[in-house]
Amino acid sequence: MQNVNKFFFFLIIISLIIALLSLLIQTDLINKVLKKKIIKEIIFIDNKYMSKEFLMSKISTKEGQSFWLFNSFKLKKELKSFNEIEEYKFKLDWAGNLMISIKEKKPFMSWNLNNHVKFIDDEGKILNYDRNLNNLKIINLYGDNANIYIPYLKTNFFEKKSQEIKVNEIFFLNNIGWKITFYNKKCFFFPLKKLEKVTDIFENIVNSDLYLEFNFFDLRINNRVYLSKKEC
Known part of the structure; x- marks a missing residue:
């Protein structure tokens, strides 16, 4: 009877070790996936007078940068500093697409x-x-x-x-x-x-x-x- 108890105890320990190793492996995979998550594309909407290249040169957010390092407060400050932009709004979706909609000033x-x-x-x-x-x-x-x-x-x-x-x-x-x-x-x-x-x-x-x-x-x-x- 004592040997049976030892055997079951051994099985429990082995199961816990396997479960722990599995969790560690999954966590490592998750971390790798999270680290690879990036801003895939920055899309400007309604930019009639300014090209994407020109706008990109004026903001610090870049395509290919880490999804998790996106700073919405900094982007707001940068867009607000444009004399050429009257209104703006933006959204970063889970797929990594940053959509920036702007209303440009019409030249007087x-x-x-x-x-x-x-x-x-x-x-x-x-x-x-x-x-x-x-x-x-x-x-x-x-x-x-x-x-x-x-x-x-x-x-x-x-x-x-x-x-x-x-x-x-x-x-x-x-x-x-x-x-x-x-x-x-x-x-x-x-x-x-x-x-x-x-x-x-x-x-x-x-x-x-x-x-x-x-x-x-x-x-x-x-x-x-x-x-x-x-x-x-």
Whole structure:
């Protein structure tokens, strides 16, 4: 009887050892699988103006890096630092696909400076887009440091003018004024300062017969309007 008990005890010990070894082997396999789990692909959604290569160069998360080392807080901070991005959201699925959906700022103007074109937002800040945007129908801006005055121009002109009047080009002429041309070949000269005081005059002209008869309007002199039929 004593020998039988020893035999069963021996079997229990052997079974425990086998179970422990099996667990260790499985754990090792799990660890190997976990270590190999990576971010397989980073997918950008709705990036019309910036290429994937350009966006990837601006974030620290990379394809092929460890799945477990993904830092969502750091990615949020990096995406938030883009002046070009208005909104964003992202999701990393279990398969290792990181999907980043972004809403890019639409350029407000193309700023032509020394034969170089830069795109700017409605605050005059430069938008670093790497894709060809030549087909965009936006306002062309000319003049040194013209972008500095865009917030002022936006508040005192664009937000007050009729939306039906489409601006084609804006020329910033230092110490002279603003020359604004429209798609209908009409143009206006505005003062650099106190623009808000002539916006109503501009609207009155646009809604009058004078706008049909003349092409050139100069509002830079207080309480006077210079009119001409010459082409702009």
